[in-house]
Amino acid sequence: MGRSPCCDKVGLKKGPWTPEEDQKLLAYIEEHGRGSWRSLPAKAGLQRCGKSCRLRWTNYLRPDIKRGKFSLQEEQTIIQLHALLGNRWSAIATHLPKRTDNEIKNYWNTHLKKRLAKMGIDPITHKPKNDALLSTADGQSKNAANLSHMAQWESARLEAEARLVRESKIRSHSLQHQQLNPPAFALESPTSTLTVSEPMVTGLGMSPLPMVEFCGTTSGSSETAGVVKEEGEQEWKALGSSSNLADYKEGMGNSLSSFTSSLHAMTISMEGGWTPESLRPNNINVNDGTIMEEGFTNLLLNDSMDRSLSDSGKESDGNSGGSGSDYYEDNKNYWDSILNLVNSSPSDSPMF
DNA sequence: AAGTGTGGCAACCGCCTTATG
DNA sequence: CCATAAGGCGGTTGCCACACT
Secondary structure, three states: OOOOOOOOOOOOOOOOOOHHHHHHHHHHHHHHHHHHHOHHHHOOOOOHHHHHHHHHHHHHHHHOOOOOOOOEEEEEHHHHHHHHOOOOOOHHHHHHOOOOHHHHHHHHHHHHHHHHHEEEOOOOOOEEEHHHOOOOOOHHHHHHHHHHHHHHHHHHHHHHHHHHHHHHHHHEEEEEEHHHHHOOEEEEOOEEEEEEOOOEOOOOOOOOOOOOEEEEEOOOHHOOOOOOOOOOOOEEEOOOOHHHHHHHHHHHHHHHHHHHHHHHHHHHHHOOOOHHHHHHHOHHHHHHOOHHHHHHHHHHHHHHHHHHOOOEEEEEEEEOOOOOHHHHHHHHHHHHHHHHHHHHHHHOOOOO
């Protein structure tokens, strides 16, 4: 019944890995491949449990890991994907080849979360904090507008989440289809497999939407998707023609576009300040190709600026170590660069 | 120079899902 | 179909290095 008993944990070493242990694990995997993590420690001569070996390998020893400082581009990707996916680090890591979910998680917790918090952005919901929005100089009319904007913000986020759920449902439905008709295109990373099918009509009132799938490397998912994995593979590889690559890029762009276009809509509505007029639906033009980035940037910066102004005379809290205008410029550039990424065509995006 | 505080990161823990007999 | 182990994932902890007092 069931599998053979798990490794007994008596006498197994814990804590930091020594260079000797690393060498043993590396040597074994290079020679034999990963195989079963449970049996690996004994075969490799390690006094560790399989789980510990797997973690050490995936988070540190894997040859295709990029270490060191995160680039601005990577930061942007993390922030955007976290807005969409939340703390699904493995899913986020799918879009950052050579970075592990653990590394991304640590970087988020130690750097990005704090930075967003400092800027008055709730790192969990990715929307401006209530007090930040409500701390504007003049009174109630703006408060009402701000609350409306917050509702729109949340609405945009929920819409994106709903779309993800829809796609997930479609995915499960399409797995059978894929078994008969392998996907037109597939990407895979050492830790996950991503497949994209041809665009399909996904439901009532929805435009054709390429279907994007995120599959773990659990045995079966790759096979189901019609992808053959190679152990020790060091680079992502694209299976398919360049035209299919274009389809994939377009699909990924559409996948994220729900959330970002909603942000853009809000951006436009915010332009010119927090006025009731700006909230009218016809002021929201999602299809407008020219996105007014300044509005969103200003939203992100309003809080710090407001506080900076209202606290004039007081010492700044050391957010940037510089003057208020320096801080404003830094943040503005930061968020503008994020918006540039969002607004650029998918083919321009380094993400895709 | 010594003590203390803080940040960063590797590793562990526990839960959940998947695979297997 | 059920029980159970393996694998995967996210949250948390603990250690180490560096900064500050």
